[in-house]
Amino acid sequence: PFNHMPNSYYMDPSDSCYEICHRVIRDMTQYGVCVLNNFLGKERGLMVLNEVLDMYRSGIFTAGQLVSNPASTEAQTIRSDLITWIDGKEANCHYIRQLISQVDNIILRANKMANNGRMGDYVINGRTKAMVACYPGSGSHYVKHVDNPNKDGRCITAIYYLNLDWDVKRYGGLLRVFPEGTNQVADIAPIFDRMLFFWSDRRNPHEVQPAYSTRYAITLWYFDTHEREEALRNYKERGQPSSSK
Numbered sequence: 001p002f003n004h005m006p007n008s009y010y011m012d013p014s015d016s017c018y019e020i021c022h023r024v025i026r027d028m029t030q031y032g033v034c035v036l037n038n039f040l041g042k043e044r045g046l047m048v049l050n051e052v053l054d055m056y057r058s059g060i061f062t063a064g065q066l067v068s069n070p071a072s073t074e075a076q077t078i079r080s081d082l083i084t085w086i087d088g089k090e091a092n093c094h095y096i097r098q099l100i101s102q103v104d105n106i107i108l109r110a111n112k113m114a115n116n117g118r119m120g121d122y123v124i125n126g127r128t129k130a131m132v133a134c135y136p137g138s139g140s141h142y143v144k145h146v147d148n149p150n151k152d153g154r155c156i157t158a159i160y161y162l163n164l165d166w167d168v169k170r171y172g173g174l175l176r177v178f179p180e181g182t183n184q185v186a187d188i189a190p191i192f193d194r195m196l197f198f199w200s201d202r203r204n205p206h207e208v209q210p211a212y213s214t215r216y217a218i219t220l221w222y223f224d225t226h227e228r229e230e231a232l233r234n235y236k237e238r239g240q241p242s243s244s245k
């Protein structure tokens with residue numbers, strides 16, 4: 001439970017897009033973090049989970065990129081998730097594609113609805129592909145980091161969790177966010193059908209605590225038009241790596 005942060009919002013199928021977008025705008029503006037539970041509803045959530053499980057069984061997941069510290073010997077200590085990138089048009093991704101377009105819908109409409117078409121002063125017009133991640137349950141974790149520390153264009157991180165009956169006391173796997181400017185943390189359990197949004201920049205350092213059961217999540221990063229154009233310009237001029245996805 002959040003002390004200074006928003007309480008999770010339990011979505012209801014009767015919620016209009018307007019109500020959901022208004023909630024996203026309010027929480028993002030006030031806290032920089034927004035949690036929506038029952039995002040797709042159990043039935044469609046299970047269909048997404050089954051597609052991810054099938055992908056995992058098909059072996060297309062590869063070891064996660066190293067966030068920093070290329071020293072391979074320490075690879076295991078930096079992060080040990082398995083990931084695959086999809087655009088949702090692949091075979092057997094029908095429900096993942098629906099999830100992606102539902103998130104697109106909410107983010108883009110919330111961005112338009114926010115005062116003068118900006119949420120957090122961003123103009124959002126694109127995103128990365130979807131990153132499907134699996135943390136094997138052997139204590140795999142992810143060290144504290146910032147998703148976008150150097151203005152690569154990503155402004156909102158959107159994470160959809162797929163873990164049925166997840167019990168943090170037994171399986172750990174908490175996402176702990178350390179919002180800038182307060183010494184309170186936001187602990188977010190990666191529970192089934194939970195949608196999480198947070199600003200991708202230095203306002204939200206976060207870590208995944210060791211997980212002791214297989215932990216699945218689908219992440220999208222949304223781009224701010226101006227920051228992304230700037231980042232690509234820099235990329236061309238200086239050949240600097242910018243998040244290529």
Ligand SMILES: Cc1cc(NC(=O)CCC(=O)O)nc(C)c1Br
Nearest residue numbers: 067142145146147159175208217
């Ligand atoms: C590839 C990549 C993944 C993540 N994921 C998380 O922080 C875990 C969130 C969660 O699963 O709760 N972050 C970055 C900066 C990169 Br790059």
Ligand SMILES: [Fe+3]
Nearest residue numbers: 145146147206
């Ligand atoms: Fe991250």
